[in-house]
Amino acid sequence: MKPMLVIASVIGLLACSPQGTAQNDANLNTAHLERMGFVVESADESSIAGVYEVITDQGLVYVTADGKTLIGGRLYDITGDEPVNVSEVAIQDMRRNDLAQIVDETIYYKADNEDFVITVFTDPTCGYCRQLHSNLQQYHDVGISVRYLGWPRMGLQGEGYEQLKAIWCADDKAAALTAAKNDQPLSQRSCDHPVDRHFALGSKFGIRGTPAIVLPSGEMLPGLVPAQRLLGQLENGQ
Structure with missing residues:
Protein backbone atom coordinates (compact mmCIF):
# COMPACT_ATOMS: atom_id res chain seq x y z
CA MET A 1 0.00 0.00 0.00
CA LYS A 2 1.33 3.45 -0.88
CA PRO A 3 2.25 5.77 2.02
CA MET A 4 -0.39 8.37 1.19
CA LEU A 5 -3.10 5.72 1.28
CA VAL A 6 -1.83 4.48 4.60
CA ILE A 7 -1.94 7.99 6.02
CA ALA A 8 -5.49 8.49 4.80
CA SER A 9 -6.60 5.18 6.24
CA VAL A 10 -5.36 6.10 9.70
CA ILE A 11 -6.47 9.74 9.64
CA GLY A 12 -3.02 10.88 8.60
CA LEU A 13 -1.63 14.33 9.32
CA LEU A 14 -0.11 16.02 6.30
CA ALA A 15 2.09 18.47 8.09
CA CYS A 16 5.71 18.26 8.48
CA SER A 17 17.44 14.78 5.48
CA PRO A 18 18.23 12.33 3.86
CA GLN A 19 16.69 8.92 3.82
CA GLY A 20 18.05 6.94 6.72
CA THR A 21 17.99 7.06 10.49
CA ALA A 22 15.95 9.95 11.80
CA GLN A 23 18.07 12.98 12.57
CA ASN A 24 16.82 13.78 16.06
CA ASP A 25 16.74 10.37 17.67
CA ALA A 26 18.84 7.42 16.59
CA ASN A 27 16.82 5.01 18.76
CA LEU A 28 13.91 4.93 16.32
CA ASN A 29 13.95 2.18 13.73
CA THR A 30 12.86 3.88 10.48
CA ALA A 31 13.50 0.95 8.14
CA HIS A 32 9.82 0.06 7.68
CA LEU A 33 8.85 3.67 6.98
CA GLU A 34 11.61 3.98 4.41
CA ARG A 35 10.61 0.70 2.78
CA MET A 36 7.13 2.16 2.29
CA GLY A 37 8.60 5.21 0.56
CA PHE A 38 8.63 7.77 3.36
CA VAL A 39 11.61 10.08 3.67
CA VAL A 40 12.16 10.66 7.39
CA GLU A 41 13.19 14.23 8.15
CA SER A 42 13.19 14.17 11.94
CA ALA A 43 11.92 12.20 14.91
CA ASP A 44 11.37 13.11 18.53
CA GLU A 45 9.88 11.29 21.47
CA SER A 46 6.22 12.21 21.77
CA SER A 47 4.31 12.76 24.99
CA ILE A 48 3.32 9.08 24.86
CA ALA A 49 5.97 6.72 26.18
CA GLY A 50 7.38 4.50 23.44
CA VAL A 51 5.85 6.54 20.61
CA TYR A 52 7.76 8.90 18.35
CA GLU A 53 6.58 12.01 16.54
CA VAL A 54 8.01 11.63 13.04
CA ILE A 55 8.16 14.34 10.38
CA THR A 56 8.36 12.89 6.88
CA ASP A 57 8.26 14.32 3.39
CA GLN A 58 4.57 13.40 3.36
CA GLY A 59 3.47 14.57 6.77
CA LEU A 60 3.46 14.05 10.50
CA VAL A 61 2.93 10.51 11.73
CA TYR A 62 3.44 8.66 14.99
CA VAL A 63 5.46 5.47 15.10
CA THR A 64 6.25 3.03 17.88
CA ALA A 65 9.91 2.87 18.90
CA ASP A 66 10.44 -0.47 17.18
CA GLY A 67 9.25 1.12 13.94
CA LYS A 68 6.64 -1.57 13.35
CA THR A 69 3.43 0.32 14.05
CA LEU A 70 2.21 3.51 12.37
CA ILE A 71 -0.34 5.56 14.30
CA GLY A 72 -2.51 8.22 12.71
CA GLY A 73 -4.43 10.95 14.48
CA ARG A 74 -3.86 14.01 16.60
CA LEU A 75 -2.50 14.06 20.12
CA TYR A 76 -4.10 16.28 22.73
CA ASP A 77 -2.76 17.29 26.12
CA ILE A 78 -5.82 17.22 28.37
CA THR A 79 -4.14 18.08 31.65
CA GLY A 80 -5.18 21.75 31.59
CA ASP A 81 -8.49 23.58 31.57
CA GLU A 82 -8.71 23.21 27.79
CA PRO A 83 -7.29 20.47 25.53
CA VAL A 84 -4.11 21.46 23.70
CA ASN A 85 -3.60 20.04 20.23
CA VAL A 86 0.01 18.89 20.54
CA SER A 87 0.09 17.68 16.95
CA GLU A 88 -0.95 21.07 15.59
CA VAL A 89 1.91 22.70 17.49
CA ALA A 90 4.37 20.39 15.74
CA ILE A 91 2.74 20.98 12.35
CA GLN A 92 2.90 24.76 12.72
CA VAL A 103 11.42 32.68 1.21
CA ASP A 104 13.59 33.74 -1.76
CA GLU A 105 11.30 31.76 -4.08
CA THR A 106 8.16 33.68 -3.16
CA ILE A 107 6.58 36.51 -5.15
CA TYR A 108 6.37 39.34 -2.67
CA TYR A 109 3.73 42.08 -2.63
CA LYS A 110 4.79 44.32 0.24
CA ALA A 111 2.50 46.65 2.16
CA ASP A 112 3.86 50.17 2.67
CA ASN A 113 3.22 49.92 6.41
CA GLU A 114 3.92 46.23 6.86
CA ASP A 115 2.86 44.74 10.16
CA PHE A 116 2.30 41.12 9.08
CA VAL A 117 3.42 38.85 6.25
CA ILE A 118 1.29 35.95 5.11
CA THR A 119 2.20 33.22 2.65
CA VAL A 120 -0.44 32.26 0.10
CA PHE A 121 -0.37 29.16 -2.08
CA THR A 122 -2.07 30.24 -5.30
CA ASP A 123 -3.23 29.08 -8.72
CA PRO A 124 -4.00 31.73 -11.39
CA THR A 125 -6.92 29.64 -12.69
CA CYS A 126 -8.63 29.70 -9.27
CA GLY A 127 -11.50 32.18 -8.94
CA TYR A 128 -11.00 32.81 -5.23
CA CYS A 129 -7.26 33.31 -5.81
CA ARG A 130 -8.11 35.96 -8.38
CA GLN A 131 -10.49 37.61 -5.95
CA LEU A 132 -7.84 37.73 -3.23
CA HIS A 133 -5.34 39.21 -5.67
CA SER A 134 -7.78 41.81 -6.98
CA ASN A 135 -8.34 42.90 -3.37
CA LEU A 136 -4.62 43.01 -2.59
CA GLN A 137 -4.79 46.72 -1.77
CA GLN A 138 -7.27 45.97 1.01
CA TYR A 139 -4.69 43.71 2.65
CA HIS A 140 -1.97 46.30 2.16
CA ASP A 141 -4.16 49.02 3.65
CA VAL A 142 -4.30 47.11 6.96
CA GLY A 143 -0.57 46.33 6.95
CA ILE A 144 -0.62 42.79 5.55
CA SER A 145 2.01 41.86 2.97
CA VAL A 146 1.53 38.79 0.78
CA ARG A 147 4.13 36.28 -0.33
CA TYR A 148 2.92 33.89 -3.02
CA LEU A 149 3.93 30.32 -3.75
CA GLY A 150 2.55 28.28 -6.63
CA TRP A 151 0.18 25.36 -6.04
CA PRO A 152 -1.48 24.07 -9.24
CA ARG A 153 -4.89 22.68 -8.26
CA MET A 154 -4.83 19.97 -10.92
CA GLY A 155 -1.35 18.78 -10.04
CA LEU A 156 1.75 18.97 -12.20
CA GLN A 157 -0.21 19.24 -15.42
CA GLY A 158 -2.79 21.44 -17.07
CA GLU A 159 -3.26 25.16 -17.55
CA GLY A 160 -2.59 26.23 -13.97
CA TYR A 161 0.72 24.39 -13.86
CA GLU A 162 1.83 25.82 -17.21
CA GLN A 163 0.91 29.34 -16.14
CA LEU A 164 2.73 29.03 -12.84
CA LYS A 165 5.86 27.83 -14.60
CA ALA A 166 5.71 30.81 -16.96
CA ILE A 167 5.17 33.18 -14.03
CA TRP A 168 8.17 31.95 -12.08
CA CYS A 169 10.31 32.05 -15.24
CA ALA A 170 9.37 35.67 -16.00
CA ASP A 171 11.80 38.52 -15.42
CA ASP A 172 9.11 40.40 -13.49
CA LYS A 173 7.32 37.65 -11.61
CA ALA A 174 4.95 39.96 -9.76
CA ALA A 175 3.76 41.56 -12.99
CA ALA A 176 3.40 38.14 -14.62
CA LEU A 177 1.29 36.82 -11.75
CA THR A 178 -1.01 39.83 -11.94
CA ALA A 179 -1.26 39.45 -15.71
CA ALA A 180 -2.17 35.77 -15.45
CA LYS A 181 -4.91 36.50 -12.95
CA ASN A 182 -6.34 39.03 -15.39
CA ASP A 183 -6.32 36.63 -18.35
CA GLN A 184 -3.46 38.42 -20.07
CA PRO A 185 -1.04 36.36 -22.18
CA LEU A 186 2.26 35.24 -20.71
CA SER A 187 5.57 34.70 -22.43
CA GLN A 188 6.35 30.99 -22.43
CA ARG A 189 9.90 30.65 -21.19
CA SER A 190 11.79 27.73 -19.78
CA CYS A 191 13.84 27.94 -16.62
CA ASP A 192 14.75 26.00 -13.50
CA HIS A 193 11.44 26.92 -11.85
CA PRO A 194 10.44 26.01 -8.26
CA VAL A 195 6.77 25.18 -8.92
CA ASP A 196 7.21 21.44 -8.44
CA ARG A 197 8.82 22.10 -5.05
CA HIS A 198 6.02 24.45 -4.06
CA PHE A 199 3.43 21.85 -4.99
CA ALA A 200 5.18 19.16 -2.95
CA LEU A 201 5.50 21.50 0.01
CA GLY A 202 1.86 22.53 -0.12
CA SER A 203 0.77 18.92 -0.32
CA LYS A 204 2.96 18.18 2.69
CA PHE A 205 1.26 21.04 4.55
CA GLY A 206 -2.13 19.46 3.89
CA ILE A 207 -3.40 21.79 1.17
CA ARG A 208 -6.44 20.53 -0.71
CA GLY A 209 -7.36 23.69 -2.62
CA THR A 210 -6.40 27.30 -3.25
CA PRO A 211 -5.96 29.86 -1.95
CA ALA A 212 -4.33 28.45 1.18
CA ILE A 213 -3.03 31.06 3.62
CA VAL A 214 -0.22 30.35 6.07
CA LEU A 215 0.03 32.81 8.95
CA PRO A 216 3.33 33.79 10.61
CA SER A 217 2.44 31.39 13.44
CA GLY A 218 2.35 28.47 11.01
CA GLU A 219 -1.43 28.12 11.22
CA MET A 220 -3.01 27.48 7.83
CA LEU A 221 -6.35 28.91 6.72
CA PRO A 222 -8.10 27.35 3.72
CA GLY A 223 -9.88 29.57 1.24
CA LEU A 224 -10.40 33.29 0.85
CA VAL A 225 -10.29 35.32 4.09
CA PRO A 226 -11.31 39.00 3.91
CA ALA A 227 -8.65 41.51 4.93
CA GLN A 228 -10.32 42.81 8.10
CA ARG A 229 -11.11 39.34 9.41
CA LEU A 230 -7.60 38.18 8.63
CA LEU A 231 -6.16 41.20 10.44
CA GLY A 232 -8.16 40.32 13.54
CA GLN A 233 -6.75 36.80 13.55
CA LEU A 234 -3.22 38.09 13.08
CA GLU A 235 -3.57 40.64 15.86
CA ASN A 236 -4.89 37.93 18.19
CA GLY A 237 -1.84 35.82 17.44
CA GLN A 238 -3.86 33.14 15.64
Missing part, protein backbone atom coordinates in the same frame (compact mmCIF):
# COMPACT_ATOMS: atom_id res chain seq x y z
CA ASP A 93 6.57 24.57 13.71
CA MET A 94 7.22 22.52 10.59
CA ARG A 95 5.44 25.00 8.32
CA ARG A 96 7.38 27.95 9.72
CA ASN A 97 10.70 26.17 9.35
CA ASP A 98 9.99 24.96 5.83
CA LEU A 99 8.78 28.33 4.58
CA ALA A 100 11.87 30.03 5.96
CA GLN A 101 13.97 27.85 3.66
CA ILE A 102 12.27 29.06 0.46
Whole structure:
Protein backbone atom coordinates (compact mmCIF):
# COMPACT_ATOMS: atom_id res chain seq x y z
CA MET A 1 0.00 0.00 0.00
CA LYS A 2 1.33 3.45 -0.88
CA PRO A 3 2.25 5.77 2.02
CA MET A 4 -0.39 8.37 1.19
CA LEU A 5 -3.10 5.72 1.28
CA VAL A 6 -1.83 4.48 4.60
CA ILE A 7 -1.94 7.99 6.02
CA ALA A 8 -5.49 8.49 4.80
CA SER A 9 -6.60 5.18 6.24
CA VAL A 10 -5.36 6.10 9.70
CA ILE A 11 -6.47 9.74 9.64
CA GLY A 12 -3.02 10.88 8.60
CA LEU A 13 -1.63 14.33 9.32
CA LEU A 14 -0.11 16.02 6.30
CA ALA A 15 2.09 18.47 8.09
CA CYS A 16 5.71 18.26 8.48
CA SER A 17 17.44 14.78 5.48
CA PRO A 18 18.23 12.33 3.86
CA GLN A 19 16.69 8.92 3.82
CA GLY A 20 18.05 6.94 6.72
CA THR A 21 17.99 7.06 10.49
CA ALA A 22 15.95 9.95 11.80
CA GLN A 23 18.07 12.98 12.57
CA ASN A 24 16.82 13.78 16.06
CA ASP A 25 16.74 10.37 17.67
CA ALA A 26 18.84 7.42 16.59
CA ASN A 27 16.82 5.01 18.76
CA LEU A 28 13.91 4.93 16.32
CA ASN A 29 13.95 2.18 13.73
CA THR A 30 12.86 3.88 10.48
CA ALA A 31 13.50 0.95 8.14
CA HIS A 32 9.82 0.06 7.68
CA LEU A 33 8.85 3.67 6.98
CA GLU A 34 11.61 3.98 4.41
CA ARG A 35 10.61 0.70 2.78
CA MET A 36 7.13 2.16 2.29
CA GLY A 37 8.60 5.21 0.56
CA PHE A 38 8.63 7.77 3.36
CA VAL A 39 11.61 10.08 3.67
CA VAL A 40 12.16 10.66 7.39
CA GLU A 41 13.19 14.23 8.15
CA SER A 42 13.19 14.17 11.94
CA ALA A 43 11.92 12.20 14.91
CA ASP A 44 11.37 13.11 18.53
CA GLU A 45 9.88 11.29 21.47
CA SER A 46 6.22 12.21 21.77
CA SER A 47 4.31 12.76 24.99
CA ILE A 48 3.32 9.08 24.86
CA ALA A 49 5.97 6.72 26.18
CA GLY A 50 7.38 4.50 23.44
CA VAL A 51 5.85 6.54 20.61
CA TYR A 52 7.76 8.90 18.35
CA GLU A 53 6.58 12.01 16.54
CA VAL A 54 8.01 11.63 13.04
CA ILE A 55 8.16 14.34 10.38
CA THR A 56 8.36 12.89 6.88
CA ASP A 57 8.26 14.32 3.39
CA GLN A 58 4.57 13.40 3.36
CA GLY A 59 3.47 14.57 6.77
CA LEU A 60 3.46 14.05 10.50
CA VAL A 61 2.93 10.51 11.73
CA TYR A 62 3.44 8.66 14.99
CA VAL A 63 5.46 5.47 15.10
CA THR A 64 6.25 3.03 17.88
CA ALA A 65 9.91 2.87 18.90
CA ASP A 66 10.44 -0.47 17.18
CA GLY A 67 9.25 1.12 13.94
CA LYS A 68 6.64 -1.57 13.35
CA THR A 69 3.43 0.32 14.05
CA LEU A 70 2.21 3.51 12.37
CA ILE A 71 -0.34 5.56 14.30
CA GLY A 72 -2.51 8.22 12.71
CA GLY A 73 -4.43 10.95 14.48
CA ARG A 74 -3.86 14.01 16.60
CA LEU A 75 -2.50 14.06 20.12
CA TYR A 76 -4.10 16.28 22.73
CA ASP A 77 -2.76 17.29 26.12
CA ILE A 78 -5.82 17.22 28.37
CA THR A 79 -4.14 18.08 31.65
CA GLY A 80 -5.18 21.75 31.59
CA ASP A 81 -8.49 23.58 31.57
CA GLU A 82 -8.71 23.21 27.79
CA PRO A 83 -7.29 20.47 25.53
CA VAL A 84 -4.11 21.46 23.70
CA ASN A 85 -3.60 20.04 20.23
CA VAL A 86 0.01 18.89 20.54
CA SER A 87 0.09 17.68 16.95
CA GLU A 88 -0.95 21.07 15.59
CA VAL A 89 1.91 22.70 17.49
CA ALA A 90 4.37 20.39 15.74
CA ILE A 91 2.74 20.98 12.35
CA GLN A 92 2.90 24.76 12.72
CA ASP A 93 6.57 24.57 13.71
CA MET A 94 7.22 22.52 10.59
CA ARG A 95 5.44 25.00 8.32
CA ARG A 96 7.38 27.95 9.72
CA ASN A 97 10.70 26.17 9.35
CA ASP A 98 9.99 24.96 5.83
CA LEU A 99 8.78 28.33 4.58
CA ALA A 100 11.87 30.03 5.96
CA GLN A 101 13.97 27.85 3.66
CA ILE A 102 12.27 29.06 0.46
CA VAL A 103 11.42 32.68 1.21
CA ASP A 104 13.59 33.74 -1.76
CA GLU A 105 11.30 31.76 -4.08
CA THR A 106 8.16 33.68 -3.16
CA ILE A 107 6.58 36.51 -5.15
CA TYR A 108 6.37 39.34 -2.67
CA TYR A 109 3.73 42.08 -2.63
CA LYS A 110 4.79 44.32 0.24
CA ALA A 111 2.50 46.65 2.16
CA ASP A 112 3.86 50.17 2.67
CA ASN A 113 3.22 49.92 6.41
CA GLU A 114 3.92 46.23 6.86
CA ASP A 115 2.86 44.74 10.16
CA PHE A 116 2.30 41.12 9.08
CA VAL A 117 3.42 38.85 6.25
CA ILE A 118 1.29 35.95 5.11
CA THR A 119 2.20 33.22 2.65
CA VAL A 120 -0.44 32.26 0.10
CA PHE A 121 -0.37 29.16 -2.08
CA THR A 122 -2.07 30.24 -5.30
CA ASP A 123 -3.23 29.08 -8.72
CA PRO A 124 -4.00 31.73 -11.39
CA THR A 125 -6.92 29.64 -12.69
CA CYS A 126 -8.63 29.70 -9.27
CA GLY A 127 -11.50 32.18 -8.94
CA TYR A 128 -11.00 32.81 -5.23
CA CYS A 129 -7.26 33.31 -5.81
CA ARG A 130 -8.11 35.96 -8.38
CA GLN A 131 -10.49 37.61 -5.95
CA LEU A 132 -7.84 37.73 -3.23
CA HIS A 133 -5.34 39.21 -5.67
CA SER A 134 -7.78 41.81 -6.98
CA ASN A 135 -8.34 42.90 -3.37
CA LEU A 136 -4.62 43.01 -2.59
CA GLN A 137 -4.79 46.72 -1.77
CA GLN A 138 -7.27 45.97 1.01
CA TYR A 139 -4.69 43.71 2.65
CA HIS A 140 -1.97 46.30 2.16
CA ASP A 141 -4.16 49.02 3.65
CA VAL A 142 -4.30 47.11 6.96
CA GLY A 143 -0.57 46.33 6.95
CA ILE A 144 -0.62 42.79 5.55
CA SER A 145 2.01 41.86 2.97
CA VAL A 146 1.53 38.79 0.78
CA ARG A 147 4.13 36.28 -0.33
CA TYR A 148 2.92 33.89 -3.02
CA LEU A 149 3.93 30.32 -3.75
CA GLY A 150 2.55 28.28 -6.63
CA TRP A 151 0.18 25.36 -6.04
CA PRO A 152 -1.48 24.07 -9.24
CA ARG A 153 -4.89 22.68 -8.26
CA MET A 154 -4.83 19.97 -10.92
CA GLY A 155 -1.35 18.78 -10.04
CA LEU A 156 1.75 18.97 -12.20
CA GLN A 157 -0.21 19.24 -15.42
CA GLY A 158 -2.79 21.44 -17.07
CA GLU A 159 -3.26 25.16 -17.55
CA GLY A 160 -2.59 26.23 -13.97
CA TYR A 161 0.72 24.39 -13.86
CA GLU A 162 1.83 25.82 -17.21
CA GLN A 163 0.91 29.34 -16.14
CA LEU A 164 2.73 29.03 -12.84
CA LYS A 165 5.86 27.83 -14.60
CA ALA A 166 5.71 30.81 -16.96
CA ILE A 167 5.17 33.18 -14.03
CA TRP A 168 8.17 31.95 -12.08
CA CYS A 169 10.31 32.05 -15.24
CA ALA A 170 9.37 35.67 -16.00
CA ASP A 171 11.80 38.52 -15.42
CA ASP A 172 9.11 40.40 -13.49
CA LYS A 173 7.32 37.65 -11.61
CA ALA A 174 4.95 39.96 -9.76
CA ALA A 175 3.76 41.56 -12.99
CA ALA A 176 3.40 38.14 -14.62
CA LEU A 177 1.29 36.82 -11.75
CA THR A 178 -1.01 39.83 -11.94
CA ALA A 179 -1.26 39.45 -15.71
CA ALA A 180 -2.17 35.77 -15.45
CA LYS A 181 -4.91 36.50 -12.95
CA ASN A 182 -6.34 39.03 -15.39
CA ASP A 183 -6.32 36.63 -18.35
CA GLN A 184 -3.46 38.42 -20.07
CA PRO A 185 -1.04 36.36 -22.18
CA LEU A 186 2.26 35.24 -20.71
CA SER A 187 5.57 34.70 -22.43
CA GLN A 188 6.35 30.99 -22.43
CA ARG A 189 9.90 30.65 -21.19
CA SER A 190 11.79 27.73 -19.78
CA CYS A 191 13.84 27.94 -16.62
CA ASP A 192 14.75 26.00 -13.50
CA HIS A 193 11.44 26.92 -11.85
CA PRO A 194 10.44 26.01 -8.26
CA VAL A 195 6.77 25.18 -8.92
CA ASP A 196 7.21 21.44 -8.44
CA ARG A 197 8.82 22.10 -5.05
CA HIS A 198 6.02 24.45 -4.06
CA PHE A 199 3.43 21.85 -4.99
CA ALA A 200 5.18 19.16 -2.95
CA LEU A 201 5.50 21.50 0.01
CA GLY A 202 1.86 22.53 -0.12
CA SER A 203 0.77 18.92 -0.32
CA LYS A 204 2.96 18.18 2.69
CA PHE A 205 1.26 21.04 4.55
CA GLY A 206 -2.13 19.46 3.89
CA ILE A 207 -3.40 21.79 1.17
CA ARG A 208 -6.44 20.53 -0.71
CA GLY A 209 -7.36 23.69 -2.62
CA THR A 210 -6.40 27.30 -3.25
CA PRO A 211 -5.96 29.86 -1.95
CA ALA A 212 -4.33 28.45 1.18
CA ILE A 213 -3.03 31.06 3.62
CA VAL A 214 -0.22 30.35 6.07
CA LEU A 215 0.03 32.81 8.95
CA PRO A 216 3.33 33.79 10.61
CA SER A 217 2.44 31.39 13.44
CA GLY A 218 2.35 28.47 11.01
CA GLU A 219 -1.43 28.12 11.22
CA MET A 220 -3.01 27.48 7.83
CA LEU A 221 -6.35 28.91 6.72
CA PRO A 222 -8.10 27.35 3.72
CA GLY A 223 -9.88 29.57 1.24
CA LEU A 224 -10.40 33.29 0.85
CA VAL A 225 -10.29 35.32 4.09
CA PRO A 226 -11.31 39.00 3.91
CA ALA A 227 -8.65 41.51 4.93
CA GLN A 228 -10.32 42.81 8.10
CA ARG A 229 -11.11 39.34 9.41
CA LEU A 230 -7.60 38.18 8.63
CA LEU A 231 -6.16 41.20 10.44
CA GLY A 232 -8.16 40.32 13.54
CA GLN A 233 -6.75 36.80 13.55
CA LEU A 234 -3.22 38.09 13.08
CA GLU A 235 -3.57 40.64 15.86
CA ASN A 236 -4.89 37.93 18.19
CA GLY A 237 -1.84 35.82 17.44
CA GLN A 238 -3.86 33.14 15.64
